[in-house]
Amino acid sequence: MTVARMDAGTIAAAVGQRRMSAVEIAESALARIRAYHQVQPFVWIERVSEAEVLAAARAVDARIAAGEALPLAGVPFAIKDNIDLAGLPTTAACPDFAYTPARSATVVQRLIDAGAIPIGKTNLDQFATGLNGTRSPYGAPTCVFNRAYVSGGSSSGSAVAVAAGLVAFALGTDTAGSGRVPAAFNGIIGLKPTKGRWSTTGLVPACRSLDCISVFTATIADAQLVDRVVGGFDPADAFSRALADRAAPLRRVGVPRPDQRDFLGDAAAQKLYDGAIAALAATGATIVEIDIAPLREAAQLLYGGPWVAERAAAVGDFLENHPDAIDPVVRSILEAGRDISGAEVFTGTYKLAELARIADRLWQDVDMLALPTAPTIYRIAEMKAAPIALNSHLGLYTNFVNLLDMAALALPAGFRDNDTGFGITLIGPAWMDRALLDAGQSYLDAAALPPAPSLDLGNKMEKVKLAVVGAHLEGMPLHWQLTSRNARLYAATRTAPTYRLYAIANSTPPKPALVHSQDGAAIAVEVYELDVEAFGSFVAEVPAPLAIGTVTLADGTSVKGFVAEPRAIEGGKDITALGGWRAYVEAVQPA
Template sequence: MARDAQGPSIGPSVSEVLASHAGGTGSPTKTATRVADAIAARGDDGTWLSTVPREDLLAAAAAIEQRPGARTLPLYGVPFGVKDSIDVEGVPTTLSCPDYSYVATATAPAVRRLLDAGALYVGKTNLDQFATGLNGTRTPYTVPRSVYGGDMISGGSSSGSALAVALGQVPFAVATDTAGSGRVPAALNGVIGYKPSRGLISTVGLVPACKSLDCLSVMAGSIDDVDRVMDVMIGRDDGDPWSRDRGPRHRGGPIRVGLPPVGDLDFFGDDAMRLAHLNFRERLAGYGDVTEVSLAPFLAAGALLYQGPWVAERLVEFGDFLAARPDSIHPVVREILRSGQRYTAVDAFAALQRLQELKAEVGRLWADVDVLVVPTIGTTFTVDEVLAKPIECNTVLGHYTHFGNLLDLLGVAVPLGTTSDGRPCSAMLLGPALTDDTVLELAATILDEPRTRVSDAAAPLVATASLEKA
C-alpha cells in the first residue's frame, strides 16, 4: 500500500531508552507497550513478517525487569527486530518463502548475545526472498514502501529491518548484507546501515545466501546506537569458520579520504541525486585529507557477483528446493537461481583468479587512503519501475555495493538528507577489513555526532597511516 510519507521518524535511541529505564521514567514494559501500539497502528505495511504477540511481549519485558542486575545490562529492555533469515528459537524462519519455512530449534549466537544483554526481541522483519535482491519487491507478502513515499521501493533484501528503524518502532534491527542488502534499504529509508568486516559477527544461525560472502549487519538511527549494539554482538565463534577478531581502534587525527573522479561516478541520469552527492563531496575536505582514487577495480570486482559464478553459490543452500519446489519460489528469484546452473568449475577458478588480481590492485590503494567515499545508490525507483524491469533496476541499485564483500571491505551507509525533489540521499563509507572503527569515526564526524565508545573491548589504539608518517 502506498503511503504519503516525508521521511524517517526515528524513535528513542538506545541510550535514551536505557536512560528512561534506569531513571524510572520508563520501563521495559512501558517500552514494549509503545512498540506494540506503534506496530499495530501501522497494520500490515510489509515491515514485519511475524511479531511477538502483545501479551507475550509484555511478559518478556517484565521478565527482563526481574533479572538480577537488570538495570546494569548493556541493552536493558531495548527492543529490536531480526531479519527473517536468522534463527530465533521457537519462531518460524521463512526467508519470505512460506513453503521453505521451518521452526528454529536454536537462536543464532549473535541474537543470543543481544538477548543475554537484556534486549527485547520484537519479531521477524520482511526481506527479498532468500535474501536475493536489493529492492524489497521480491516477497509473496505485502511489498513494503520507503518512508519517503511516492511509491518508492524500500530497498532490500533487508527491507523490513530498515523500515522498523525508520518508522521509529525499534532503535535498531539486525539485518544481513551479502551484496548491499543492509546498505541499500538503509539509504532508501534515511537510516544508518552498517555492514561490518566479515567474521566480526557470527553467521551461525543465518540461512546463507552466499556463505563465503554473508555478513550480519545492523540498522540504526545513530552511530552511537551502532557502537552499543556492536559491542554486544561482536565476538569470536568457533562454529563460524569465517570468524575473526576485531580490528584496532582509531585514536584520533586526520582520516585520509579517497574520492573517485567525478567521471567514474554514475547516477543513471538522475541529475538531482548527482547534484546532492557532489554538494556533499565539497564538504569532505573539512573531514580529512582527500585523495583521488580510481573506482575501476572496485566496479570490476562487483561485476563478478551476478555476472560470474558466485550466483551459483546460492544453489548450495537452495538447489534442492529449486529442483523439488520451483513453483514455490518467486519468479525473479527462481530465474536468478537457475542462472547459477550454467557455471562450471573452470568458470569458478577463473573468477577467483581474476578477483585475486583485483584484490591486489585495491589493496595497494589503501596505502594512500583510509576510507573510500561513494554514493550508496545512484538513483531511486518506484515499485512499478522495479516490477517492470526487475533485473535491470536491481543491478543499478547494487552498482556501488556489489563489490564490498568480494573485496573484503566494510561499509557504512550514512544518510545525508534529501535531493532537491525530496528523495533520500546517502553516502557509503568503505574501508579495508578490520578498519571498522576508523570508518565509523568518519561516519560520526559527517553526522556531527559525538562518539563516546561504550566499551574498550576492541584492540589497542593505533594511529592512521597519515599520523604514523607525521
C-alpha cells in the same frame, strides 16, 4: 502511555536507571507498530505475540531490579527473517522453505542476553536476493517517506521498521549491499561489519563465504553499541574471525573521479553527493580522486561470475524440488548458478585475487572511500517492470565490498524533492569498523543535515517543481493555469547563468522563449510546486513552440520548466540583458 521515539542508548539508560520500565517502552513500541500496520502492512512476516513481548519486558525489569547491568535494557529490535529467532518460523520470505528453529542465531541471543527485546521477523527480498525490496510473497515494503518508491532491499522490512520508529534498531544482512541500500533510501544508518566480525550462525545463507549480518540504527552511537554487544569470535561459525580492530585516523578520503560518478541521470543525487563530499572536507579530511574501475570490475563478479553458483548452493535441493515456490525473478538468478562449471569457479577466484591486489594498493593513497550508496532510486512500478536491470543499478557502488573484504558504513546525505533518501557509504579495509563509525559521526556533525521528511501515511501526494518564466508569472495573463491547479509558490529565484531569453514574435498573449546558451545570463523565474496529476494536466496544455524540459537554477538544482524549440526565436527579440520577462513587460508598457 505512548513514549516518544527514542534511540537504543537512551532507552537502555532510562530502563537501566529505572526512570522508565521496559514494559512502558514495549507497550509504546507495540502501539506504534499497530498504527503503522494500518498504512504499511508489509513490514513484518511474523511477530512475537504481544503477550510474549510484554513478558520479556517484565523479565528485563526484574533483572534490572536485581542489580544486573544490561547494555540494551528494554530496547525493542527487529530481526530480518533469514536470521533465526527461537520459536518463530524462519522463512527467508519463502513460505514453503519455512522451519522453526529451536535456538536463536548467535547474534540474536547475544542481544537478548544484553536486555534487548525481539519484536518480530521482518520482510525481505526472497532468499536475500535483491536490492530493492519487491521480491517477496509477503508484499513490498515501501520507502517510508514516499510510498510510491522502493524501500531498498533485501533487508527491506528491517530498514522500514527503524526509519518509521517502530523499533530502535533492526538486524539485516548484507552480501551485495542489502544492509546499505535500504538505509540510504530511508534516511538511516546501516553498518556492514567486516566479514566474520559478527557470527552468522543461525543465518540462512545467500553466499555463505560473503554474508554478513548487519544493523540499521538511527544514530552512530546505537551502531557502536550493538557492535560492542554482538561482535566477537563464534567457534560454531566456520567463517567467524577473532576481532582484530585497527585504530587509525581516516584523513584521506577517496572519491571517484568525476567521469566515474554515475548517477544514471539523477541530478538530485549528484548534487547531494557533492554536498556530502564538501561535508567530509569540512571535517578536515583530504579529498582524493581515485580510479574505481577495478572496484566496479570486481562488483561484476558477484552476479556475473561464479558466486551465483554459491547462491544456488545455499538453497540446496529446495530449488530442484520446489521451483514454483520461488519468486520467478529470484528463481531465474538461482537457476543460472547451476550452469556454472568448476573451471569457471576457479577462473573467477583467480580474477578476484588479481583485483583484490589492485584494490589493496588503494589503501596506500587513501584511508577510506566515500561512495554514493546507490546512484538513484526507482518507483515500485518501475522496478517490477524491469526487475533485473534496475536492481543491478542499485548495486553499482556496493557489490564489490564483501568480495574485497572491506567494512562499510552507510550514512544519510539528504533527501530529494520527492522525499526519498540519498546516502553515502564510507568504506575501509577489514577491521576498520570502529574507525569508520567515528568518521561517520564526524561527517554527520559537519553535514548538519535537515530533519527527515514526515512519514508517508497515505496522504502525501508526490510533488513536481515547475519553473515559469513569462506569461505564467504571478500577475501575468496565464497565471490562472497554475492557481486553478492549486500550485504553491516555492521560490522566486534565477536560473543558472546559462540561458538567453527572447520575446516570441506574434504570440498571444505575449510569451518569452528560454533557450540554453553557454554565453547566457541568469534569468528571473518563479518556481511552483504541483501535484503530479496537476503537473501532467498542465503539461498537456503547453502549446508549441514551447515545451517543458529541465531548467537549472542558480543554486545548481534542476527543476522542470519552460524551454523552447529553435523556431521559437525566429523573428523574436533577445531580451536577455533585461534579466527577465517582468522587466521586459514594464519596459514596453506605455509611459
